[in-house]
Amino acid sequence: MKKLINGVDNIVDEMLNGMVKAHPEYVERVPGTDVVARTGAKKTDKVALISGGGSGHEPAHGGYVGRGMLDAAVAGAVFTSPTPDQVYEAIHAVDAGKGVLLIIKNYTGDVMNFEMAADMARDEDIEVDQVIVADDVAVENSTWTTGRRGIAGTIFVHKIAGAAAEEGRSLPEVKAVAEKVIANVRSMGMAVAPCTVPAVGKPSFELEEDEVEIGIGIHGEPGTHREKITDANTTADTLLDKILAEGIYGEGDEVAVMVNGMGGTPLMELYLINDHVADVLAGKGIKVAKTLVGNFMTSLDMEGFSITLLKLDDELKALLDAPADTPAFRQF
Amino acid sequence: MASAIYQCIEQIGSKIIEHKDFLTELDREIGDADHGINMARGYSEALKALPQEEEDIGAVLKKTGMTLLSKVGGASGPLYGTAYMKAAKVAAGKKALTLEDGKAMMEEAIAGIKMRGKAVQGEKTMLDALIPAYEALTEGMAAGKSPYECLADMCAAAEKGVEYTKTIRATKGRASYLGDRSIGHQDPGATSSLYTLEAIRDFVKGL
Numbered sequence: 001m002k003k004l005i006n007g008v009d010n011i012v013d014e015m016l017n018g019m020v021k022a023h024p025e026y027v028e029r030v031p032g033t034d035v036v037a038r039t040g041a042k043k044t045d046k047v048a049l050i051s052g053g054g055s056g057h058e059p060a061h062g063g064y065v066g067r068g069m070l071d072a073a074v075a076g077a078v079f080t081s082p083t084p085d086q087v088y089e090a091i092h093a094v095d096a097g098k099g100v101l102l103i104i105k106n107y108t109g110d111v112m113n114f115e116m117a118a119d120m121a122r123d124e125d126i127e128v129d130q131v132i133v134a135d136d137v138a139v140e141n142s143t144w145t146t147g148r149r150g151i152a153g154t155i156f157v158h159k160i161a162g163a164a165a166e167e168g169r170s171l172p173e174v175k176a177v178a179e180k181v182i183a184n185v186r187s188m189g190m191a192v193a194p195c196t197v198p199a200v201g202k203p204s205f206e207l208e209e210d211e212v213e214i215g216i217g218i219h220g221e222p223g224t225h226r227e228k229i230t231d232a233n234t235t236a237d238t239l240l241d242k243i244l245a246e247g248i249y250g251e252g253d254e255v256a257v258m259v260n261g262m263g264g265t266p267l268m269e270l271y272l273i274n275d276h277v278a279d280v281l282a283g284k285g286i287k288v289a290k291t292l293v294g295n296f297m298t299s300l301d302m303e304g305f306s307i308t309l310l311k312l313d314d315e316l317k318a319l320l321d322a323p324a325d326t327p328a329f330r331q332f
Numbered sequence: 333m334a335s336a337i338y339q340c341i342e343q344i345g346s347k348i349i350e351h352k353d354f355l356t357e358l359d360r361e362i363g364d365a366d367h368g369i370n371m372a373r374g375y376s377e378a379l380k381a382l383p384q385e386e387e388d389i390g391a392v393l394k395k396t397g398m399t400l401l402s403k404v405g406g407a408s409g410p411l412y413g414t415a416y417m418k419a420a421k422v423a424a425g426k427k428a429l430t431l432e433d434g435k436a437m438m439e440e441a442i443a444g445i446k447m448r449g450k451a452v453q454g455e456k457t458m459l460d461a462l463i464p465a466y467e468a469l470t471e472g473m474a475a476g477k478s479p480y481e482c483l484a485d486m487c488a489a490a491e492k493g494v495e496y497t498k499t500i501r502a503t504k505g506r507a508s509y510l511g512d513r514s515i516g517h518q519d520p521g522a523t524s525s526l527y528t529l530e531a532i533r534d535f536v537k538g539l
Contacts, residue, residue, distance in 0.1 A: 079364050083405050204364070
């Protein structure tokens with residue numbers, strides 16, 4: 001393993017320190033924790049939004065802390081959910097008495113740890129609610145699985161629920177709009193090459209020189225199947241077909257598109273994929289109102305990408321277009 | 333001198349730390365390759381945090397649970413943390429345990445894991461080692477076997493449970509996304525549960 005680290009035990013701590021030193025005007029660490037919160041007054045007079053998860057997905061989630069998006073983000077060890085005490089610290093740091101919404105990606109560990117923290121906070125009469133993002137169409141949503149995973153679509157939940165909270169909406173209203181995003185957002189990813197978790201020291205799965213893994217999650221877990229590599233457009237079609245088969249996106253609809261890099265993919269490749277995605281959607285009469293291309297929800301050094309579609313209505317469109325000012329997402 | 337309960341936790345921790353790489357390797361095959369790393373970190377921290385001379389078994393188990401909860405992460409942290417904290421309630425204030433106490437603690441721990449994990453037996457989880465182990469312990473006690481024999485039966489049943497996890501498909505946790513591809517692999521959580529029970533058995537043998 002060849003990595004630019006100083007020791008596997010210090011990665012998260014040094015990464016968070018580097019993040020707050022890079023963006024002191026946006027974020028600071030809540031002392032003694034792995035929680036990143038907005039710089040200055042933490043308790044703004046609005047519903048507070050908290051997200052988090054394992055590290056290794058940067059800029060998620062600390063990069064989305066700031067005006068118009070999150071109030072705090074909790075970082076766990078690499079690919080490991082943060083613990084309940086840390087989430088509880090985040091709740092305490094940002095609750096202004098208007099309630100707290102936890103935005104959780106659907107993984108067994110994340111859900112358990114965030115729920116335990118919510119239970120702890122409710123014992124102190126803090127109003128806490130949660131939404132669980134489950135946008136990954138690669139995996140079955142059935143009684144035989146834990147339900148779909150939460151992946152890059154989570155960024156749209158941060159953005160839109162964040163804008164709603166900033167407008168001064170109540171906790172049930174912010175939750176409702178977050179649920180509307182979750183109902184209308186779908187994603188799917190693939191990998192050309194696996195990632196290497198630093199503490200493990202070897203790739204999370206092995207691929208032959210001419211193979212790709214379709215339907216990967218964001219933690220180096222293997223995907224749904226392997227196939228021979230073809231070309232970018234064919235690969236994008238594979239993902240897009242599965243997303244469109246959900247039946248949510250049809251002729252005349254307006255969508256937001258995200259072509260998300262997994263961490264080790266050149267932007268050049270993401271842009272050329274987006275060229276094709278835009279053409280396919282146009283061919284189907286689906287109007288693209290907004291496009292995001294870049295590394296929004298990564299998986300360490302994995303090479304690959306995911307596609308996310310979000311169907312918009314007037315409310316979601318207005319909230320998506322609202323200003324946001326965070327280290328990793330700015331729009332004015 | 334360290335209390336008996338501290339020495340017992342130390343023995344469990346040593347066993348988990350010794351098998352750290354194997355547990356991680358099992359998790360790499362069907363999960364996200366961190367089970368051994370996370371569990372070893374949790375026990376190392378717990379052994380540092382525990383009061384070595386505290387004899388109140390409930391207090392030591394509660395502290396163990398709280399530390400695992402805050403240091404392990406993933407799903408294992410809440411599950412093992414809950415298990416220890418539930419067992420701690422049964423042992424609160426006690427300085428010695430009977431086999432009957434041990435059985436009651438295990439029953440509470442299993443109930444806690446089911447509640448937190450929203451899981452039942454047969455889903456390729458730690459419950460597939462723990463539930464048969466509990467049943468074997470109960471049967472051994474009913475048959476009037478010695479405490480060590482009961483614990484040996486308990487571990488043998490847990491080991492069979494771990495073997496059983498190789499034959500079934502995961503329907504809970506991250507491995508569930510693999511569908512039938514999870515068949516043939518041994519569940520990491522069931523395996524760390526087996527190590528925990530074996531360490532308890534060996535500790536009791538050494539008393």
